[in-house]
Amino acid sequence: MNVLDSVLSVTIVLSAVGLLLALCRALSPSSVSAVCRAGLVSGLLRPFLGLFCQHLSLPTWQVFGSSRAFATVPGGSAGIPWAVVLTSGWLLGSALYFARITIGVIAVRRLRSGSTSPPEELQRRLASVMPSRWSGRLRVHALVVTPCVVGWRQPLLLLPTECRGWSEQHLRHATLHEVAHLERGDVWWRLIGQCVLAIWWWHPLARYLVREAHEVSEFACDQAVLRTGADPAEYVRGLLSLVSCASIPSSVPAFAARSQSALRRRVRQMLNSRPTADGSVGTLIFILVVISGVSGTAALIRLSEDRPIRSLGSPIEEVKEAIVRLDANPFPGDPDAGQ
Numbered sequence: 001m002n003v004l005d006s007v008l009s010v011t012i013v014l015s016a017v018g019l020l021l022a023l024c025r026a027l028s029p030s031s032v033s034a035v036c037r038a039g040l041v042s043g044l045l046r047p048f049l050g051l052f053c054q055h056l057s058l059p060t061w062q063v064f065g066s067s068r069a070f071a072t073v074p075g076g077s078a079g080i081p082w083a084v085v086l087t088s089g090w091l092l093g094s095a096l097y098f099a100r101i102t103i104g105v106i107a108v109r110r111l112r113s114g115s116t117s118p119p120e121e122l123q124r125r126l127a128s129v130m131p132s133r134w135s136g137r138l139r140v141h142a143l144v145v146t147p148c149v150v151g152w153r154q155p156l157l158l159l160p161t162e163c164r165g166w167s168e169q170h171l172r173h174a175t176l177h178e179v180a181h182l183e184r185g186d187v188w189w190r191l192i193g194q195c196v197l198a199i200w201w202w203h204p205l206a207r208y209l210v211r212e213a214h215e216v217s218e219f220a221c222d223q224a225v226l227r228t229g230a231d232p233a234e235y236v237r238g239l240l241s242l243v244s245c246a247s248i249p250s251s252v253p254a255f256a257a258r259s260q261s262a263l264r265r266r267v268r269q270m271l272n273s274r275p276t277a278d279g280s281v282g283t284l285i286f287i288l289v290v291i292s293g294v295s296g297t298a299a300l301i302r303l304s305e306d307r308p309i310r311s312l313g314s315p316i317e318e319v320k321e322a323i324v325r326l327d328a329n330p331f332p333g334d335p336d337a338g339q
Contacts (some may be wrong), residue, residue, distance in 0.1 A: 007203075009309035010046055014205035016294040017042070020210065020287065033220055036213035036286045038291045039190060043196040043206060046295060051188040053299045081283050089201065095196035104194075109149045115139035115158055122164055129175045130157075134182055144240050147174045149181045152188060170238040173225055186217045215262050222270055232270045239266070 017039035024031040118126075118140045130138060137156050144158045157178050163171055181187070191209040200206035225235060240263075 003083055003090070005302050006047070006050065006119045009050065009301055010043070010200060010203060010204065012301070013046060013291070013295050014039070014200075014203065014209060017209060017291060018205060020290065028283065031287065033289075034218045034287050036209065036216050038067075038284075038287050040189065040192050040196055040213055040289050042295045043200060043209065044192055046299070047199065048051055048298045049295060058300060093162070093201045094198050097201050101191075101194050101198065110157060111141055111144065111150050112156060114143065115141040115156065116206065118159065119164065122159075124169060125168070126175055130179065131171055137182070138301050147178045149178050149187055152191060152325075155182055155187050162329060169230075169234055170241070173230055173235050173238050174242075176225045176230070177221045178226060180221035183224075184217065186221075188219065189213065213264065218262070218266060219269060222266060228272065236267050236270060239263075257318060309325040 017035060020035045021032060021039075024035050079250065103183070116139065120140055122140070123138070125139065127135075134157065137154070139156050139158050140161055140163075141158045142161050144160045145162075147163070148158050149155050150158055157175070159175070162172070166174070193213050196206060197210045226232060
């Protein structure tokens with residue numbers, strides 16, 4: 001599979017995910033999170049699926065196109081190998097993105113190592129908020145200014161040291177939001193999103209999917225807080241008070257929104273809609289089947305190669321050419337040949 005085949009196949013998959021997102025937003029908003037997660041998994045496994053299909057030598061679908069569009073210009077060695085140039089640029093960009101992920105992992109480890117156990121007074125205030133299975137994951141860090149969840153194998157909920165001066169409602173809402181991230185496993189999904197972005201960093205649909213997945217996770221955690229009976233107006237005021245705080249590494253989900261437009265959408269949704277639960281299992285299975293089918297079909301699509309078509313002459317000219325070929329001496333150096 002060449003570069004253009006990969007571009008075509010991933011574009012088909014991401015376009016299908018985008019259409020499902022638009023459809024679910026109109027008909028079933030609770031299923032949007034499932035579509036984003038299925039799309040992220042599909043984008044992450046897409047290169048491996050293509051290699052797997054190629055290894056099994058499965059039949060492919062030839063579509064109209066030109067797989068030689070970026071080949072070396074014929075007629076000499078001065079042509080530019082565009083396929084090699086594009087592939088090299090692709091790999092270089094992916095390497096830079098994976099280096100960024102590595103830097104984020106190092107920053108997360110520093111945050112974990114520098115965190116301390118919360119004071120007893122703070123533990124008592126949050127005793128009714130933290131579930132028992134997450135009670136030992138609460139930590140405090142002086143350099144953290146917004147509540148966040150860090151780590152993948154053993155995630156921690158980090159709170160700033162200033163949280164002891166927060167009001168009861170503000171502290172409760174911020175903690176419930178991060179507990180929802182823990183319950184949903186969003187730290188793993190954020191890592192998958194960063195890996196998808198590292199592989200398909202040049203594709204606008206991949207960037208759109210990763211951004212939507214991040215915003216949907218924040219929406220879902222907002223809904224989880226509102227389902228506990230929180231006042232939407234009070235929750236929005238607490239959210240706005242954290243917007244001006246300094247950000248933490250991009251690979252870590254934060255309580256505050258990452259952009260003003262995302263913040264406006266979150267506030268609008270909280271104030272204008274009722275709290276909803278996640279989609280049903282049946283809907284999730286249907287979404288997985290649809291995206292898996294599209295991914296499998298896209299992995300078998302290949303662009304057709306340009307083959308020169310020989311112009312057909314008149315029948316008399318074809319007969320003359322055949323006679324010349326038959327009378328030709330196959331052994332020019334043998335004087336007895338052709339006698």
